[in-house]
Amino acid sequence: MRRDAITSGFVTSADVARLAGVSRSAVSRTFTPGASVSAEVRARVLAAADALGYRVNRLAQGLISSRSNLVGVVGARLAQPFQAMQLALLSSALMARGLQCLLLNADDADQSITPLIERMLEFRARAIVIMSGSPPTAIVEECVRNGVRVVLVYKPVEGVAADTILCDDEGGARAAADLLLASGCRSLAVVSSGGQTPSLARRIAFFRERLAGHDLSPLVWAEGPTSYETGAAAAQALVPQGVDGVFCVTDLIALGFMDRARHGLGRRIPQDLCVVGFDDIPQAGWAAYGLTTLRQDLPAVTRHVVAAIEREAPPPAEAVTVPVTLVRRGSTRAD
Amino acid sequence: MRRDAITSGFVTSADVARLAGVSRSAVSRTFTPGASVSAEVRARVLAAADALGYRVNRLAQGLISSRSNLVGVVGARLAQPFQAMQLALLSSALMARGLQCLLLNADDADQSITPLIERMLEFRARAIVIMSGSPPTAIVEECVRNGVRVVLVYKPVEGVAADTILCDDEGGARAAADLLLASGCRSLAVVSSGGQTPSLARRIAFFRERLAGHDLSPLVWAEGPTSYETGAAAAQALVPQGVDGVFCVTDLIALGFMDRARHGLGRRIPQDLCVVGFDDIPQAGWAAYGLTTLRQDLPAVTRHVVAAIEREAPPPAEAVTVPVTLVRRGSTRAD
């Protein structure tokens, strides 16, 4: 008993072929750009397809080519401004290229994102973009072996044939240090979270290194999640110690720091305290804050990700580093 | 020439069967819960699969069952806090149920999201969640006809067998009006954006209706995108007219309004001006704002969405309305 196209279920190319009075091949070719079909047959097929509401089954299509248009995107803390911006830009760019964005939320994936990557392999994804979590080398190698491109955003993995995109943590941290020093701050601190991602750790390290060149050593806060609340907690602990200049490795942390310093501890910014952030999320530019920060070039990052996915050649041996830009606002003093 | 499992490409169940010395059926049954396989064969198969790095092909799996585990999620302005929260919660909930979240960014889809839904149909998605845009009735009906569940979040479509989830715009708008009146505000305004979604339009309407019961008529602002900047622009225009109480249909708008009123126009909140928002995004609770707002129960919305996807029975005739909660903070005066 054949499926009844009227009653329910999806219409297949065989249904269309029957109605149009042609072979199934003709239907397939009609929807395949560059295939050889006469204008007359094409018209009949299109009419029949339209009448029946035919939609090509991409699952079957992917089965043939043994590769889908799916791109797995692994991310976490998607509700936070920076990650949300990243995802919005990336999903938009992928769609523009005809790629499907399969979103994998790593929030509940304690410890390892390996199961998420495995799921993408099962879907024969064309590529996997890692925006969060540190994938074990083994699983990345399995992806590469199977022809699934892996793009690591801010998450370097050693000795693996995957595209890696980094931002200029070094230049950013140095600029932050230089600006705070130029503002006359001498009692400095750097605020990060307990979850030390490679990028955040580098920002701390380069900031400290730069200060060490001036024989200064900042207080270091590295507890709690990467959140507004962590910034507030850090301010509560550090400001009473006389800190007059802070580099927060994330804008979100910086905003929490500013709020607690001002509204809880009565400090004036930038008169009593200078604050520098990192990322340039929209809230940093809001009038209540005016946070001086290091802007990440997210469009550039997105372009690199898409280029890595579409490139045919193997990934370059070296990571791409995207520059950051200092955006001066009211949370720091003019020189 | 058969594929060489060592060299490249994905391992198939036939490869595993060959190595384990069993039939391909045995491999399939090993990975099918509840199927009949002896412990000895299962062990051999698992060993072979592990040695070869076998991963079941979900594309082929979906082809068999003619239904995938994919859930299409249509959203726009994903970088904005509220939408980002929605997406974060939904993607997490879907993953917990073993469903895949296929993200469709509607930002570049001017006018119609129909092409996006069509793409989901081609992937034989199990369900489609519309968080943004107004799908034409015709395409929704096609989804339903093909057994693809459609869940409309805040986007009612008339006369269609789809689950619809609304929030209590009426109760929220009334609570906002009542609170502003109780605070002694008499020169009121309601601020929205130019892109009138059904939900936002209802908030305006019910707010006006409530005030009309007190013989009051608010100024209405409805221009620009639903953004922080729109709130600032509205403040610039409305505050000089003597407005002393504002209902912003979105927190993001409210924060822009507050910032301009305070830092640009020198008004004190709540002494000179009371502001009520809607949504309760994280920023509303930040110390710099303390925005009184109507909290949406996003976890409840998410639960309803997931329930609608998993339900076997046809969707209920009536929309589900999720209540909102008044969260009082410093942007309004105590009675």
Add this chain to the structure above:
DNA sequence: GCTGCTGATGCACGCGTGTGCAATGCTTCA
């Protein structure tokens, strides 16, 4: 020893699509 039953296993088919190959018909050129 024979029958009936149960669990394990393999064969073969179908899911919906793309495509190589051969056959067919038409056009063009000598």
Add this chain to the structure above:
DNA sequence: TGAAGCATTGCACACGCGTGCATCAGCAGC
């Protein structure tokens, strides 16, 4: 007119998997 070339079309196979059906071995009960 005949041959060659080209565009078009259908047949048949392959993609990787799940599963109904038949087969078979093992075992209990008579």
